[in-house]
Amino acid sequence: MIPVFQALKIVREITKPLAAESVSLADALGRFLAEDIVADSDLPPFDRSQMDGYALRAEDLQTVPRVCALLASPLRVAAGMTS
Numbered sequence: 001m002i003p004v005f006q007a008l009k010i011v012r013e014i015t016k017p018l019a020a021e022s023v024s025l026a027d028a029l030g031r032f033l034a035e036d037i038v039a040d041s042d043l044p045p046f047d048r049s050q051m052d053g054y055a056l057r058a059e060d061l062q063t064v065p066r067v068c069a070l071l072a073s074p075l076r077v078a079a080g081m082t083s
Contacts, residue, residue, distance in 0.1 A: 044080055 020034035 046080075046082065048080070 023031065
């Protein structure tokens with residue numbers, strides 16, 4: 001048995017990348033993109049959070065009891081809200 005790096009080298013030497021082709025979305029299942037897709041506009045068209053939720057360290061919850069009370073406070077922020 002040969003090492004993985006040597007097997008990869010052999011495969012790269014005897015194979016060639018396939019040419020890019022355009023296919024319909026319905027026929028794209030199981031395929032890979034030949035290049036990145038870039039959106040031509042933002043949706044929604046305003047700044048928004050890239051993440052959802054929050055993270056805490058367990059030690060902070062033990063040393064700052066007020067944090068627990070603040071976390072228990074109900075607060076809803078719907079998608080698209082800015083304040």
